Amino acid sequence: MKRPSPGLGAPRFPGLSPRFFGVTRALAVTVAVGAVLSGCTADGKSAAARAKFQAEELVHVIDTDVDGLRRGLPLGAADLGNALYVTGKTEPVEAADVRKGLRRIRVVIPALRESQSNFMTLATLDGVGIRSDLEEDRMAGRKLFDIFKNLEGTKAEAFSAAVGTFDTPGGPMVDDDFAAMVPVVHGGEVRSFLIAGWSFRSFARHLQNEAERLMTEKRKDHRETDKAPVLYVAIADDRGTFGGPTTPKVNLAALQALAPTTLPSGSSGTLEIEGRSFGWSVAKAPALGERVAVVVLRSDL
Numbered sequence: 162m163k164r165p166s167p168g169l170g171a172p173r174f175p176g177l178s179p180r181f182f183g184v185t186r187a188l189a190v191t192v193a194v195g196a197v198l199s200g201c202t203a204d205g206k207s208a209a210a211r212a213k214f215q216a217e218e219l220v221h222v223i224d225t226d227v228d229g230l231r232r233g234l235p236l237g238a239a240d241l242g243n244a245l246y247v248t249g250k251t252e253p254v255e256a257a258d259v260r261k262g263l264r265r266i267r268v269v270i271p272a273l274r275e276s277q278s279n280f281m282t283l284a285t286l287d288g289v290g291i292r293s294d295l296e297e298d299r300m301a302g303r304k305l306f307d308i309f310k311n312l313e314g315t316k317a318e319a320f321s322a323a324v325g326t327f328d329t330p331g332g333p334m335v336d337d338d339f340a341a342m343v344p345v346v347h348g349g350e351v352r353s354f355l356i357a358g359w360s361f362r363s364f365a366r367h368l369q370n371e372a373e374r375l376m377t378e379k380r381k382d383h384r385e386t387d388k389a390p391v392l393y394v395a396i397a398d399d400r401g402t403f404g405g406p407t408t409p410k411v412n413l414a415a416l417q418a419l420a421p422t423t424l425p426s427g428s429s430g431t432l433e434i435e436g437r438s439f440g441w442s443v444a445k446a447p448a449l450g451e452r453v454a455v456v457v458l459r460s461d462l
Contacts, residue, residue, distance in 0.1 A: 204438050204460075204461055204462055205431030205432075205433075205438040205439060205440050206431060206440065207440065207461060208390065208431075208438070208439060208440030208459045208460055208461045209429040209430055209431055209440030209441060209442060209459075210429070210440065211386075211390075211440065211459060211461070212429060212440045212441055212442040212457040212458065212459040213427060213429045213442035213444075213457075215372055215375075215376075215392075215442070215457045215459070216442040216443065216444035216455055216456070216457040217427075217444050218372070218375060219368050219371065219372060219394065219444070219455050219457065220444045220445075220446055220448075220455060222368060222371050223368070223446045223448050223449060223455065224448045226276055226277050226364075226367075227322070227341070227448040227449065228448075229272045229273070229275055229276035229277075230272075230273075230276050230278060230341040230357055230358070231320055231341070232272040233270050233271070233272030233273035233276060234273070234320065234341060234342075234343040234355055234357060235319065235320070235343050236266075236270050236272070236273075237263075237266035237267075237270055237273055237281075237343075237355055237357075238343045238344065238345045238346070238355045239346075240262070240265070240266050240269075240270070241259075241262050241263075241266065241283065241345050241353075241355060242345050242346055242347040242352065243347070244258075244262050244265075245258060245259065245262055245283075245345075245347075245352075245353075246345075246347035246348070246352050248347070248348045253291075254283075254291065254353075256291060256292040256301065257292075259283045259291050259292040260292045260293070260294055262283075263281045263282070263283065263292070263293065263294035264294050266281075267281060267294060273357075276357075277359055277363075277364060277367045278357040278358055278359050279358075279359045279360060279363045279364075280293055280294070280295060280300070280338075280357065280358060280359070280360075281293060281294045281355070281356070281357040282294070282298075282300045282301075282305070282355075282356050282357070283345070283353050283354070283355060283356075284300075284305050284342075284353060284354045284356055285353060285354075286316075286351065286352075286353065286354070287304075287306070288304060288305045288306030288307075288312065288313060288354070289302065289303070289304055289305065290302060290303045290305055291353065299327060303327075305340075305356060308325040308326065308327060308338075309323040309324070309325035309338075309340045309342075309356075310323065310325065311323035311324075312340065312342050312354075312356075315342070316344070316351075316354070319343065319344070320341065320342070320343050321341070321342050321343075322339065322340065322341040322342070322358075322449075322450070323339075323340055323342075323450075324337055324338070324339055324340075324398055324449065324450045324453060325337070325338055325340065326338060326400065334400060334401050336360045336361055336362050336403060337360070337361045337396075337398055337400055337401070337403060338358055338359065338360050338361065339358045339359055339361070339364070339449050339450070339453075340356050340357070340358035341356070341357055341358055342354050342355065342356045343355050360403075361396040361398070361403035362396075362403045362404065362405060362406070363405075364396060365394050365395050365396045365403055365404050365405045365408070366405030366406060366407075368394045368396075368455065369392065369393065369394040369405050369407075372392060372394055372457070373389075373392065376389065376390075376392075386461055388461075390459050390460055390461045391437070391439075391459070391460040391462075392457070392458070392459050392460075393405075393407075393408045393409075393412055393457075393458040393459075394455065394456070394457055394458075395408065395413060395416055395421075395455070395456045395458070396446075396449070396453065396454075396455060396456075397416070397417075397421035397422055397443075397453070397454045397455075397456055398422060398450065398452055398453045398454075399422055399452050401417060402416045402417040402421060402456065404416075411434060411435060412434055412439075412458060415432055415434050415458075416441065416456050416458060419441070419443070419456075421443045421454045421456050422452050422453070422454055424443045424454075426443065426444050426445040426454070427442070427443075427444065428442065428443045429441060429442035429443070432458075437460050437462060438460060438462055439458050439459060439460045440458075440459050440460070440461075441456065441457065441458045441459070442456070442457050443455070443456050444457075
């Protein structure tokens, strides 16, 4: 006599009830999910360790870029002093001559040519912008000492720097800027100020490019993962966290929620953003400012 086939869900092994198989199936699912989550956690911790090292690397990149301004701006100021001013004459310099001179020193002075400054301008002794080297000049006529408030108190110094913003007061937060300043001297007296720097968003993009370049170099001798990670770099100050154009807003919001400038340098951890596991790390960047930090967000999934 032929034995009937067991129905769906019926025990296929004698002595074991359907309830046993239901519990076993649920346990298997739980173990599988736990393994996936454990893998995400492990990947996040590994990415955080790599992000910490990368953030420290980028602090050195920042130091090098600021040092380029520290070395190059005095040379540029000396060039402009000779090109724009005539001994005994005090009349204002021509804006067209200023732009031409600024564009020239950016090319002929190696430290300025290699620096990542995305603006350069000449300002009066009162800090009013005369002309920048940009086609569209957002600095001419602006009171730059109101924007970069720490610069006015450092006019007597050979080199000074400050963080400010061109954002409209009361308007949406768009970007912050770093500016370095040196005096332009002619005939033994200060005639104007040379100011150069970069916006945080443009500088974050530069740092991200540098991080990717360094990873490519390390990949050649297996000091980096074979598969390129998802990587974002941001600059943070007390006003906010600013990333390059490819950084999603949700990622910046997650980094902003960490309050990066309140964390000790070297802080790191993990985040899950829209289902992806990330590692993050913060490193203070004193060359940019006392309350400025670089933040690296990395996913190796």
